[in-house]
Amino acid sequence: MRIIIDAHGGDLAPLETIKGALAALDCGERIALTGIPKVIRSCAEENSLDISALEIIPASSVMEMHDEAKAVLKEKAESSMGAGLRALASGEAEAFVSAGPTGALLMGATMIVKRIKGVKRPALCVVLPGENPALLIDCGANAECRPEMLLQFAKLGREYMRGVVGVENPRVGLVNNGAEESKGTQLQIEAYKLLASEQGLNFAGNVEGRDILLGACDVLVADGFTGNVILKTVEGAAALLFGRLKELFYQNTASKLAAAVLKPSLKQMKDSLDYTKYGGAPIVGLCKPVIKAHGSSNAEAIKNAVYQAVAWQSSGAGERMAEVFASEKGEE
């Protein structure tokens, strides 16, 4: 298996992506960096990193945050992101990891790697670490959704959780503003009907915000607007609480001593709630695995995203997704 990493994606690139690529070699697979060879080599040299075990797929530019997403298809087709996606599409690799701009990665992946036949829109998802890991899908790819898209997200999410995370019969919930099936906007009301009548879907009904992190479901279906707001609200709530906790620990000598005792397990708890520790955000619904790593990814996050890509590819979840949508097409 060969995994490509976008050398120039993310705030800490290329140093942390190179380090992450080197760390990821432990997985025993071939790792390639796509990027500007001269830049990669001089960064490695300056930091005394031996990159002889990494392959390099040459590119000539970088997708920047301020670039329009569609540039990845045109004037920046030769960027590290564009070149990586093309290498993936042409069969030179099995998966692609990038911490570059989300919009460009979504557009590039959709147009270059292409969708699984029958999939209307690829979705961005995140495994939220709560009482049990739960996949929030979509969390930002499609702000505006139709009910049948939410049904597709449910099926894609189910296969991901089953194959990659190992949940046997994932419980699928619809994020809503109440438990009753009449709740929500027209989108949720219609989607509820589709989800409830779908054969073979372990549909658990509506899930309210309060239960999202408390283990109510394994797959949380939402439109990309709502999913994005949820994901970032959880981040903000955690930041606020850990910030307050820190203030409290530094209050006086007694609290400082007490905090010192608790520090290691507190760090462990904080890490257990940090979804970036689990890898990146998978983009599902594409012909091949593409993972969006967090923009602030360090070497460890990049390495975790590569491991996630390997697990995804090895799991056969991609083939299962294709089968699900192929059999659907036959039914129509």
Add this chain to the structure above:
Amino acid sequence: MRIIIDAHGGDLAPLETIKGALAALDCGERIALTGIPKVIRSCAEENSLDISALEIIPASSVMEMHDEAKAVLKEKAESSMGAGLRALASGEAEAFVSAGPTGALLMGATMIVKRIKGVKRPALCVVLPGENPALLIDCGANAECRPEMLLQFAKLGREYMRGVVGVENPRVGLVNNGAEESKGTQLQIEAYKLLASEQGLNFAGNVEGRDILLGACDVLVADGFTGNVILKTVEGAAALLFGRLKELFYQNTASKLAAAVLKPSLKQMKDSLDYTKYGGAPIVGLCKPVIKAHGSSNAEAIKNAVYQAVAWQSSGAGERMAEVFASEKGEE
């Protein structure tokens, strides 16, 4: 001033509502309970509570969770909620507090107390305690919204924060899935334009989920679906974090001792983040203050909601809201 409390609203009624009413007498205003006189009196007697200082507005039934919302206007018009709203509308009181079913209270308040002239839809809001208090509006009254409703929420929220919470020139943010003005669904894109071009509104642009609790704005404008999901997601995230913290404290003898030192300030921190400690959820856009107390309100929460009602009524925010919409009508 006379404040009415729905004696039978909430999971802990009538005992906690009666206790809350008694505690609220400290504010120096007249407090009336609306409910079934016999039930109120026997509950007070059984618990040795002297309720002679409270007034009672008689009702003959109770709005239950499973009742349809519109029952408050028809077969349950004589319920404690229905009777309380009518007494408020007819001028017998200045504000109404209920921990009863939200849907019924919204419908009853809208139809009986009536909207401020020019207001399309009343909104339910909550003051979120984060880095600074921020009013989330709407958090559940209107799942489906039009852009002009969001503009109205912004104005209502501004007057509430200015009058009741004392924020001089409230910064208004639009909850969105990105900072750029092109972000969101059609609703946010259109609402952004309305908010940006509104004279006299201190519009701070889009607010992402991450910044909601981190003090980005004083008024957070959202449709009721999104607002509800945010509010409950924050509740769930806090429940998860405090639960994990508790586990961590009980790990071993050393952690238990350390936790004992931190316990008082931790309790204080938890309380500072618990929005129910600040009172209830104001329903704004009505001719008179109506406050939805949390369904699980205890005596303290009821008392806090009454204090909030008194502050609201005294602040003149209601008159200001009416002026804002009256002058608007003139412009049309």
